[in-house]
Amino acid sequence: MQATAIAFDRFKPLQDDACESRIVAGKAALGKRAVILGHHYQRADVYKHADLTGDSLKLSKLASQTDADYIVFCGVHFMAEVADILSKPEQAVILPDMNAGCSMADMANLAKVERAWRELGAVLDPDQAITPVTYINSAADLKAFCGEHGGIVCTSSNAKQILEWSFARREKVLFFPDQHLGRWSGYMIGIPPDEMVVWDFDEPLGGLTPEQIRKARILLWKGHCSVHQMFQVQHVLNFRNQYPEGMVISHPECNFEVCKLSDYVGSTDFIINTVAESKPDTRWLVGTELNLVNRIAEQFKPQGKIVRFMAPTVCMCSTMARIDPQHLAWTLENLVEGKVVNQIKVPAREAELARTALKRMLEVV
Ligand code: SF4
Structure with a gap:
């Protein structure tokens, strides 16, 4: 029988340095049963406790290789979803604070992407003409959409190679959610700027004419990173x-x-x-x-x-910073007590399709 979870309220008032010793003790008690993954953008007082660190691509590979029972992901929601999709069924992936999201990932959702796909269908046959490419900074259901429609996932390390893979299969790409990564990567493989157009998801037909769509090589989703x-x-x-x-x-x-x-x-x-x-x-x-x-x-x-x-003002990933020492200490102490809190579990069918798109990416790089 599962023990009752320790309430987070007990950790909220703790000072950061009081959490420090509890995190160290929690890690020691769990030993190899838990692994802490830390993204490069993570705040210093959490990052220092990570067993493995890296960018999204490296962490997604590491998540598929670890044998730990618990994968504690100090990153944001979409990263923990990727870890769940790539890890073994018996492993539990945990996001210490469920509010750690990504504002860029939230700029695209399945309803809007499906609507774009339908609207594009009025101009051409998208499943023949367009490879959907999603940046790893996106929800699992968008990765599943790509898996289902012959598409693929990319990261900022491999976007160029992923575009080459995509153009070897179909003549156009729908790139979401980050227009900037899509534009830069398109530029790097020699796509002229006038063949990359922005798809404004709030406008009918993305705010484009059928002619602009026919001429475009890359349709760039109108998303960006606020940082x-x-x-x-x-x-x-x-x-x-x-x-x-x-x-x-x-x-x-x-x-x-x-x-x-x-x-x-x-x-x-x-x-x-x-x-x-x-x-x-x-x-x-x-x-x-x-x-x-x-x-x-x-x-x-x-x-x-x-x-x-680069900037004179403070530009932090404020959503990732929600994973603070209090949430990490709370997560680990619950695990020590045998209670899994904040588990990220992608539904089976969605995970299967998303895995297809992720595996295509991992085969390219
Ligand atoms: S830095 Fe930007 S893209 Fe990266 S996780 Fe934070 S909000 Fe998302």
């Missing part, structure tokens, strides 16, 4: 004026103009590796989430590298 949209061209220009020898590196969720002005564009793992491999005493402007930038600034300081955040 990365804060980085602007002026931030890059100011840095370049001040430090002409400095280097600029951005995540492809930044807008196209920022990416174009950057020396390097890539995923969080790419950003970390590029700064790590750079010469000592170099100066960097980094366009991605604040927790990650602060972490690498500290990490590479001893090498004389100066790493600066």
Whole structure:
């Protein structure tokens, strides 16, 4: 019989440092039965407890390889769904705070994507002409939609190769939910800007004419990341004026103009590796989430590298930050007591179709 869960209310008033020792004790008591996965954007006081860290692609692979009974995902909701889809049926995936979502993922939903597919059907046969590609930052039912319609998932590390895979099969791509990653990746494989059009999901036919749809190679869903949209061209220009020898590196969720002005564009793992491999005493402007930038600034300081955040304002992934030490301590203590809280379980049929789209991606890269 399952024990009754310990209520979160008992953890709410705890100070962060009081949680620290309880997290350490919880991890020690659980041993190999639990693994904590931590995304690069996770806040420092949670990130330091992660057994495995990485970007979405790396974490999705790690989730499929671990043998732990419990996978505690310190990331956001869609990441925990991916872990559940790729893990073994007997493993439990847990998101310490169910409110840790992703504002970008929420910009696309199944009803809107299905409506787009139907509306596109008035112009062409979508299942013959269009590969649906969803960024991993999306709900499981959208991954399932891609699995069902010959589509695929991508991450910011592999979007370029995934587009090549898609165009080898069908002439067009519907890319959701992030227009910026889609546009940058399309640009990287040589698609002219006028063959990439924005699909405005609030407008009939995406706000496009049948002619525009026929001419387009990539239909870009009108979604974005609220964190990365804060980085602007002026931030890059100011840095370049001040430090002409400095280097600029951005995540492809930044807008196209920022990416174009950057020396390097890539995923969080790419950003970390590029700064790590750079010469000592170099100066960097980094366009991605604040927790990650602060972490690498500290990490590479001893090498004389100066790493600066791109925007003058604070741009954190506030939804991921909801996973705080209180929620992590609460989750682990419940697991020690034999109670699984906040389990993420994708319905079987949806998981099967989503797995198809994810496996297609994992076979490409
Ligand atoms: S940084 Fe942006 S895209 Fe990434 S999880 Fe947070 S809201 Fe979503």
